[in-house]
Amino acid sequence: MSDLYGFDAYSPGEIARRVEEVGVAKARMPLLPLVMLGVLAGGFIGLGALFYTLVASDATLGFAAQRLLGGAAFSLGLVLVVVAGAELFTGNNLIAMAWAEGKVTSAEVLRNWIIVCAANFAGAAGLAALVVLSGHLGMNGGAVAAQAVKIAAAKAALPAAEAFFRGVLCNILVCMAVWMAFAGRSVIDKAVAIVFPIAAFVAAGFEHSIANMYFFPVAMLQLAQAPSAVPGAELVDAAHMLRNLAVVIAGNIVGGSVLVALVYYLIYRRGADEHHG
DSSP states (O other): OGGGGTSSSOOHHHHHHHHHHHHHHHHTOOHHHHHHHHHHHHHHHHHHHHHHHHHHTOTTSOHHHHHHHHHHHHTHHHHIIIIIIOOOTTGGGGGHHHHHTTSSOHHHHHHHHHHHHHHHHHHHHHHHHHHHHHTGGGTGGGHHHHHHHHHHHHHHTSOHHHHHHHHHHHHHHHHHHHHHHTTOSSHHHHHHHHHHHHHHHHHTTOOOHHHHHHHHHHHHHHHHHSOOOSTTGGGOSHHHHHHHHHHHHHHHHIIIIIIIIIHHIIIIITTTTTTTO
């Protein structure tokens, strides 16, 4: 089937079958590896967010250059998740494909999402603590610290409806990145598939729930150490973080599960086994 495409990659129909099979395995993973891989994914996405913050702190870059370079830097996070191996809540929204096929139950899907989301938070917040303790935010004359607070303040000030739809758009692109990575057979294939969709969502200012699990804690910890003159810094607190996360998580689920997984299920998998694929 891949030969039809003239290159050594899995075809879209083969990707759909692989995503479904992997979804079943993810939904039934034992608790300990699921939690540990979830913590790793939170840390990996946090490293991408750290890299983005560093680029965004450079005031000499023009708007488009800063967004594009920052987005490309952030893609490190998903490359680590996909290539090194980790369990990321937003990518796991693709388990909806296995659910639609009746291969996993609603309870199994929710178990995966809840455990992985909580573990992602632990990993991302844990990394934020390490970053603050390392003194990293003092780079560029303190501009990195100011940028970290500025990012969190902007997210805290987002109206709920905007945050929701930015979450939808974000996870369409994240799940498309994961989907296309399934087409690849090499590390380079997977990395190339990931970079462009991730750079696009970051550059466009869309909302990724797990990235926000790093952005808020790192800013809150920084503010606990030193007050900031960044406008809106007073909004960076636990209440605004939880409000943002609740809305963005809902948007991420709609974008990834409904607009990617269920759409591709209807195209490639619905009744496929009965018709011998």
